[in-house]
Amino acid sequence: MSNAGNTDTSKGQVAALARRARGWLAVSVGCGAVSAACLVGQFVALAHIVDDTVFHARTLWAEHTLLMVFLVCLLGYVGTRFASDMAGTEAGLRIVASVRTALLRHIAKAGPVASLRLPAGQILSVLDDGVEALEPFFARYVPSAAMMVVLPLLILAVVCGVDGWSFVILACTGPLVPVCMVFVGYSAQKAMDRQWGHLSTLAGSFLDALRGLKTLRLFGRTAGSLERIGQLADAHRQATLSVMKIAFLTSASLEFFASLSIALVAVVFGSRLLAGTVDFRSAFLVLLLAPEYFAPLRNFSASYHARQNAMAALEQIATVQALPELAVALDARPAEHPTAHIEVEELVCEHLSAAYEANTVVLHDVNSTFARSQLSALSGVSGAGKSTLLSVLLGLLPPMAGRCYARDAKGQPLPRSALNVAYVPQRPQLVYGTIADNLCMGLTDVAFDTLCEAARIADALEFIEALPQGFLTLVGERGCCLSKGQVRRLALARALLRKPDVLVLDEPTADLDPDSARRITAAIRLCVAGRIVIVATHKADVLACADQILDIAHGRVSVRKKPEAKRAPHLNAGEVCPA
Numbered sequence: 347m348s349n350a351g352n353t354d355t356s357k358g359q360v361a362a363l364a365r366r367a368r369g370w371l372a373v374s375v376g377c378g379a380v381s382a383a384c385l386v387g388q389f390v391a392l393a394h395i396v397d398d399t400v401f402h403a404r405t406l407w408a409e410h411t412l413l414m415v416f417l418v419c420l421l422g423y424v425g426t427r428f429a430s431d432m433a434g435t436e437a438g439l440r441i442v443a444s445v446r447t448a449l450l451r452h453i454a455k456a457g458p459v460a461s462l463r464l465p466a467g468q469i470l471s472v473l474d475d476g477v478e479a480l481e482p483f484f485a486r487y488v489p490s491a492a493m494m495v496v497l498p499l500l501i502l503a504v505v506c507g508v509d510g511w512s513f514v515i516l517a518c519t520g521p522l523v524p525v526c527m528v529f530v531g532y533s534a535q536k537a538m539d540r541q542w543g544h545l546s547t548l549a550g551s552f553l554d555a556l557r558g559l560k561t562l563r564l565f566g567r568t569a570g571s572l573e574r575i576g577q578l579a580d581a582h583r584q585a586t587l588s589v590m591k592i593a594f595l596t597s598a599s600l601e602f603f604a605s606l607s608i609a610l611v612a613v614v615f616g617s618r619l620l621a622g623t624v625d626f627r628s629a630f631l632v633l634l635l636a637p638e639y640f641a642p643l644r645n646f647s648a649s650y651h652a653r654q655n656a657m658a659a660l661e662q663i664a665t666v667q668a669l670p671e672l673a674v675a676l677d678a679r680p681a682e683h684p685t686a687h688i689e690v691e692e693l694v695c696e697h698l699s700a701a702y703e704a705n706t707v708v709l710h711d712v713n714s715t716f717a718r719s720q721l722s723a724l725s726g727v728s729g730a731g732k733s734t735l736l737s738v739l740l741g742l743l744p745p746m747a748g749r750c751y752a753r754d755a756k757g758q759p760l761p762r763s764a765l766n767v768a769y770v771p772q773r774p775q776l777v778y779g780t781i782a783d784n785l786c787m788g789l790t791d792v793a794f795d796t797l798c799e800a801a802r803i804a805d806a807l808e809f810i811e812a813l814p815q816g817f818l819t820l821v822g823e824r825g826c827c828l829s830k831g832q833v834r835r836l837a838l839a840r841a842l843l844r845k846p847d848v849l850v851l852d853e854p855t856a857d858l859d860p861d862s863a864r865r866i867t868a869a870i871r872l873c874v875a876g877r878i879v880i881v882a883t884h885k886a887d888v889l890a891c892a893d894q895i896l897d898i899a900h901g902r903v904s905v906r907k908k909p910e911a912k913r914a915p916h917l918n919a920g921e922v923c924p925a
């Protein structure tokens with residue numbers, strides 16, 4: 347995308363975001379404008395009081411009206427500044443919260459298939475630092491940009507009525523600041539973009555290195571990986587330093603213009619004051635106002651890097667927002683009302699084709715039925731398309747052609763949102779917490795008996811009860827302290843607690859020793875009663891337990907029906923299927 351295109355997109359994004367907190371932003375800008383008027387009023391009153399008491403021998407009591415005006419303006423200034431800052435911060439925080447929620451919703455709609463297109467580290471840094479970068483932009487930059495217009499114009503108007511020379515000096519030097527900002531702005535934006543790029547790569551590499559620490563160590567590549575992360579950190583440091591350099595340069599040039607201008611006003615006024623051609627009141631007022639003329643410009647400059655940072659962050663946010671929403675069906679499922687009462691009889695694929703990219707079709711014209719109380723196994727070599735078919739059945743990947751839908755006992759199609767689907771992935775994730783937390787995950791008011799029953803069916807109860815803390819045993823993010831087979835059985839119990847109509851398992855016995863694999867297979871077989879169970883596997887013992895086997899090869903799916911005599915029986919936990 348061209349730079350102009352980027353700028354237009356960013357402007358559109360900023361306008362759309364500002365609308366989410368326009369009330370608070372309006373209060374912030376409005377209070378800022380009132381505070382500008384109070385400040386000017388306060389200085390006008392002060393100049394009168396000082397001039398009257400020092401040069402015209404008036405008492406303070408005689409000046410009580412002006413003193414009141416001064417105090418009211420002072421209090422008004424403090425109050426409205428405070429209100430303006432608070433309203434700006436509120437607007438910034440609201441926008442950050444709404445962007446983060448919208449991004450999380452979008453990632454949920456994109457689903458795991460689409461989310462894989464971006465490195466996890468990048469998504470994390472966008473959700474964290476990227477979204478946070480918007481807060482100073484709306485809390486400080488937007489109000490200070492409005493103040494930069496209001497206060498200098500107000501001061502110029504007052505100075506214009508007081509002294510022509512000072513008006514000319516301020517009017518000529520003031521606009522130099524925005525011009526200087528525009529100049530510096532272009533290079534600053536590039537530096538910010540570079541900094542963000544380095545940060546995203548660094549976050550991604552760091553996460554990858556943490557995840558793959560075991561492999562790196564075994565291959566003797568730990569030092570190489572550390573060196574690469576060091577180089578990335580160094581590149582990020584240098585990019586940050588160039589951003590800082592530009593920020594210092596901006597404020598130094600601003601200070602220079604501001605000091606020069608104030609000095610000019612002071613010299614010109616001072617010489618005329620000595621010559622007796624101007625009065626003290628005007629000189630004092632203009633000298634009070636001159637620094638305030640540049641103050642909002644200084645504040646604006648200080649918050650300008652917040653703008654550059656936010657623009658760079660908006661680009662990163664747009665990258666995440668550009669992920670296609672593949673998992674539309676998941677979002678439509680009513681979480682509060684699981685549809686156990688709706689009898690899902692079968693899941694049907696009709697002329698279904700699936701692809702990740704339009705020109706690479708993974709599955710062609712699939713026509714299959716997955717019936718209730720049956721275990722269906724998807725078989726095929728690695729890369730044949732088993733997980734792809736599961737993704738379509740789960741609603742994580744929309745069919746490229748054809749359709750996939752559920753039917754009730756009368757053959758009536760059911761909406762996908764009516765399906766209660768549970769999934770046990772190849773590598774189930776456990777979160778840091780107790781075993782009970784991991785099993786319930788998102789469910790509330792789960793009775794202990796229900797928990798035990800799910801664990802029993804998944805053949806997990808025995809090992810859980812053997813642990814000193816039982817269901818209250820703490821397990822780590824990646825199932826620390828548990829074997830792979832135990833993690834799989836926990837994941838199966840977690841899925842069963844959802845009372846799913848459709849249970850989908852991806853390679854449930856991969857990497858397991860024969861005994862663990864047998865226990866998992868038997869547990870799966872126990873789950874079949876009353877629900878549709880679909881397993882992707884190339885393990886013979888799981889296939890032996892299946893009622894229906896679908897062979898996937900070269901993108902085509904064919905049904906391998908087992909002879910009636912060999913139909914798998916219903917087993918109890920721990921029992922083994924006859925091969």
Ligand SMILES: Nc1ncnc2c1ncn2[C@@H]1O[C@H](COP(=O)(O)OP(=O)(O)OP(=O)(O)O)[C@@H](O)[C@H]1O
Pocket residue numbers: 459462702703708726727728729730731732733734735
């Ligand atoms: N997220 C993805 N984006 C693009 N292509 C993908 C994606 N996931 C899988 N593929 C491709 O789709 C094809 C089928 O992959 P799939 O994961 O469905 O195979 P599989 O049978 O489950 O393999 P395995 O047994 O190794 O898990 C492969 O050629 C793979 O390269």
